[in-house]
Amino acid sequence: MALKRLQDMALFALVAESGSFTAAAQRAGLPKSSVSQRISQLEQAVGLRLLNRTTRQLNLTFAGERYLIHCQEMMQASERADLAIERLRDKPGGRLRITSPAGIGATLLARCNAEFQLRYPDVTLEVSVSDDMRDLVQEGFDVALRTGKPQDSSLIGRRVGLCQRLLVASASYLAQNPAITHPQQLATHRCIAHRAWKEWLLRRGEEYHRWLLPSVHLTDNLLYARECALSDAGITLLPRFLTEAPMAKGELVQVLPEWEAEGNELWLVYPGRKLNSPALARFIDFAQHSAVFRAFYR
Numbered sequence: 001m002a003l004k005r006l007q008d009m010a011l012f013a014l015v016a017e018s019g020s021f022t023a024a025a026q027r028a029g030l031p032k033s034s035v036s037q038r039i040s041q042l043e044q045a046v047g048l049r050l051l052n053r054t055t056r057q058l059n060l061t062f063a064g065e066r067y068l069i070h071c072q073e074m075m076q077a078s079e080r081a082d083l084a085i086e087r088l089r090d091k092p093g094g095r096l097r098i099t100s101p102a103g104i105g106a107t108l109l110a111r112c113n114a115e116f117q118l119r120y121p122d123v124t125l126e127v128s129v130s131d132d133m134r135d136l137v138q139e140g141f142d143v144a145l146r147t148g149k150p151q152d153s154s155l156i157g158r159r160v161g162l163c164q165r166l167l168v169a170s171a172s173y174l175a176q177n178p179a180i181t182h183p184q185q186l187a188t189h190r191c192i193a194h195r196a197w198k199e200w201l202l203r204r205g206e207e208y209h210r211w212l213l214p215s216v217h218l219t220d221n222l223l224y225a226r227e228c229a230l231s232d233a234g235i236t237l238l239p240r241f242l243t244e245a246p247m248a249k250g251e252l253v254q255v256l257p258e259w260e261a262e263g264n265e266l267w268l269v270y271p272g273r274k275l276n277s278p279a280l281a282r283f284i285d286f287a288q289h290s291a292v293f294r295a296f297y298r
Helices: 003-018 021-028 032-046 062-089 102-119 171-176 183-188 222-230 240-248 272-276 278-289
Strands: 051-053 058-060 094-100 123-129 143-147 155-163 165-169 191-194 199-204 207-212 235-239 264-271
Touching (some): 003 021, 003 032, 003 058, 003 062, 021 032, 094 102, 102 123, 102 222, 143 278, 155 278, 165 171, 165 240, 183 199, 183 207, 191 222, 264 278
Parallel strands (some): 094 123, 094 143
Antiparallel strands (some): 155 264, 199 207
């Protein structure tokens, strides 16, 4: 079989996984027109249509579904060959693409990655720090840090641990506003909330208080919420790793310390076949056991 046919089979698998010529072209580093042309040439070579094309989406034909299985097997064989060589060298390399929420990415992940690269200097890291939910397969990410157990059954999740969350505010804000001794009084205070958390659940022994958040001051970024609290804007709920330093300096004070807030789980999430990458396998193991994460996630 000609080398070009093998390359076109790999490109077809990339298009099928990405769901569009545009996304596949970006991942392959090729013009969209070249990708479309090469898939058409592949269809001519095999004598059957592999994709149904519309202006909105691509769908595999029955022949395309059958052909994709063999193309993926070819790709997996290639990845296994690379893995065998990497294991012989015991020195993983290549590029590792990671996406993470901003709060974790700009703090814990940055520290973890600094240590990871000292141990594995041949691995190139490309990190997206954003609270947007990125599509791992379509955008070509190897692994994501996610808060909460993953719901997508096509992805594999490894639990890192559970992090305590604290209600905090600046000492100045608390001094200028009515004292707060019970969660019911949160309704009389200014609060800054992450829009992904529809409620704050607090517990004291057997007593629970569930407060549905009003849409007064919402954000999709915990670093923003922390900065607001530091600027005397109100009370916010943050994971402990974002509160430790400002609390040690007296810049933030814990509110209702006798009430325990619901914890925040952290997971490493990745497409199943990506674990063939030695760099990813090493990163997952490294992050799960990293002292940086273990200090806050149990």
